[in-house]
Amino acid sequence: xxxxxxxxxxxxxxxxxxxxLKCEQHLGHNAMYWYKQSAKKPLELMFVYxxxxxxxxxxxxxxxxxxxxxxxxxxxHLHTLQPEDSALYLCASSQDNWVSGSSYNEQFFGxxxxxxxx
Amino acid sequence: RKEVEQDxxxxxxxxxxxxxxxxxxxxxxxxxxxxxxxDCRKEPKLLMSVYSSGNEDGRFTAQLNRASQYISxxxxxxxxxxxxxxxxxxxxxxxxxxxxxxxTGTQLKVEL
Numbered sequence: 060x061x062x063x064x065x066x067x068x069x070x071x072x073x074x075x076x077x078x079x080l081k082c083e084q085h086l087g088h089n090a091m092y093w094y095k096q097s098a099k100k101p102l103e104l105m106f107v108y109x110x111x112x113x114x115x116x117x118x119x120x121x122x123x124x125x126x127x128x129x130x131x132x133x134x135x136h137l138h139t140l141q142p143e144d145s146a147l148y149l150c151a152s153s154q155d156n157w158v159s160g161s162s163y164n165e166q167f168f169g170x171x172x173x174x175x176x177x
Numbered sequence: 178r179k180e181v182e183q184d185x186x187x188x189x190x191x192x193x194x195x196x197x198x199x200x201x202x203x204x205x206x207x208x209x210x211x212x213x214x215x216d217c218r219k220e221p222k223l224l225m226s227v228y229s230s231g232n233e234d235g236r237f238t239a240q241l242n243r244a245s246q247y248i249s250x251x252x253x254x255x256x257x258x259x260x261x262x263x264x265x266x267x268x269x270x271x272x273x274x275x276x277x278x279x280x281t282g283t284q285l286k287v288e289l
Contacts, residue, residue, distance in 0.1 A: 090275060101181070102221070102264070102279040115276060149220055155275050164275060165211060166266075168220040 061085055063169035065150050071175045072140065080135040080172045082150030090155045091133040092166060093125060096147040108133060109155060140176045147171045178203050181267050183280035190287055194255050198283045200265030201247045209268040210248045212239055214261045215282065221264055225250070255287045 063084045072078050084091060093105040107115035108127040122144075124136040133150055151166040182201045190196045202210075213221035225232065227248050231240040238251040248267075252259055262282040268275060 101281045104276055107276060153275055165223050165226055166275065166277060167223065170220050
């Protein structure tokens with residue numbers, strides 16, 4: 060496997076279900092991200108992990124719970140979602156070289172999980 | 178004002194035409210800039226980073242205008258395969274982490 064992979068590619072779930080999205084990066088990067096992309100809206104950054112520490116939680120509802128067990132893997136645990144959470148969920152990674160607390164390197168995306176909440 | 182703004186298009190151009198897109202950003206402290214290409218129902222793919230001095234990759238040229246706070250993407254001799262949505266992304270450079278803010282994208286349709 061190369062690049063960034065995500066599973067499952069498609070997911071349909073009811074509002075009472077619990078499911079998890081998985082992301083794996085094979086690029087040796089040290090930072091990983093979750094984004095949400097809804098129709099006609101820009102990509103929304105949800106979570107940022109750098110060196111396995113969460114550095115950003117962009118006011119995301121608690122029904123979304125991220126987990127980063129190591130620098131290659133990222134999970135998004137889902138529970139009691141709403142129909143408006145239906146979207147494409149994209150994972151990305153980057154190799155960040157921190158300068159003055161910020162980093163500017165390119166991010167590479169996985170193919171995404173298309174989620175439908177019924 | 179939106180943090181990152183793009184004209185959604187669509188831009189319908191004939192094959193071989195030159196087309197340019199702009200992307201404006203609101204935060205003058207923004208530090209890095211990127212153009213991504215996204216095909217229908219696929220993930221964004223990095224097209225180019227945008228450097229202060231401007232950069233060119235084949236038919237594609239990206240430029241940064243810090244004074245007016247916009248970046249541009251120029252596509253020369255457009256091909257049918259260039260049809261896609263072009264997203265600009267801006268790193269605001271605040272706090273920790275490489276946090277990109279994306280525009281809604283500009284749709285390009287190249288026609289015969």
